[in-house]
Amino acid sequence: MKELPHEHVEHAEHAEHAAHAGDGFLITVSGTIAALAVVAAIISSLETMETSGVVVARNEAVLKQNQASDQWTYYQAKSLKQNMRDRGRDPGDNRDDYLKRAQRYEAEAKEIEKKAHELEEQRDHALHKGQSHEHRHHGLTLAATLVHVGIAVTTLAIITKGGAGPGWSASPLPPSASSRRG
Numbered sequence: 001m002k003e004l005p006h007e008h009v010e011h012a013e014h015a016e017h018a019a020h021a022g023d024g025f026l027i028t029v030s031g032t033i034a035a036l037a038v039v040a041a042i043i044s045s046l047e048t049m050e051t052s053g054v055v056v057a058r059n060e061a062v063l064k065q066n067q068a069s070d071q072w073t074y075y076q077a078k079s080l081k082q083n084m085r086d087r088g089r090d091p092g093d094n095r096d097d098y099l100k101r102a103q104r105y106e107a108e109a110k111e112i113e114k115k116a117h118e119l120e121e122q123r124d125h126a127l128h129k130g131q132s133h134e135h136r137h138h139g140l141t142l143a144a145t146l147v148h149v150g151i152a153v154t155t156l157a158i159i160t161k162g163g164a165g166p167g168w169s170a171s172p173l174p175p176s177a178s179s180r181r182g
Contacts, residue, residue, distance in 0.1 A: 026158060033154045040147040043140055050137035057130030064123035071116035078109050 082105040 025161070029154050029157050033151055033158075036147050036151045036154065040144055040151065043144040043147060047137060047140040047144060050133045050140060053133035054130050054137060057126050057133055061123045061126035061130065064119050064126055068116050068119035068123060071112055071119060075109060075112040075116060078105060078112060081105070082109075 082102070085101070
C-alpha cells in the first residue's frame with residue numbers, strides 16, 4: 001500500500017492548520033497523524049527494499065539454475081565422448097595412453113559434477129533468501145496497512161471532534177465503555 005508523495009505534505013498542512021486554531025485536541029490528533037504518516041513512509045520504504053530483495057534473489061536463483069544446467073550438459077557431453085571412445089577403441093591402441101585419457105576424463109567428470117552440485121546449492125540458498133525477503137515483505141505490508149488504518153481513525157477523530165458520530169466512536173471500546181471514559 002503506497003502513499004503518494006503529496007499525502008505527507010497534506011498531513012503536515014492539516015497539522016499546521018490545527019496548530020493555528022489553538023485547539024489542543026486538534027493539535028494532538030494532527031501530531032499523531034503526522035507521526036503515523038512518517039511511520040507509514042518508513043514502512044513503505046522498507047517494503048520496497050524487501051520487494052527488491054525478492055526480485056534480486058529470485059534472479060540469482062534462476063542464474064544459478066542455468067549455470068548448473070550448463071554444467072550438467074557439459075558433464076553429459078564428456079561422459080558421452082568417453083563412452084564413444086570406449087566403444088571405438090581399437091585393441092591395438094596403446095593401453096597406457098587409453099588409461100591416461102580415461103583417468104583424465106573421470107577426474108574432469110567428477111570436477112564438473114562437483115561444480116554442478118555447488119551451483120545447485122547456491123540456487124537453493126538464493127531461493128531461501130528470496131523467501132525470507134518475501135516473508136518480511138508480507139509483514140511490512142500488514143504493518144503499513146495498520147498504520148494507514150491508524151491515520152484514517154485519527155482523521156475521523158478530527159472530523160467528529162473526538163465525539164461519537166452516527167454509529168461510530170473515536171474509541172475502540174464499546175459505546176457503554178466509551179461514555180464511562182470521561
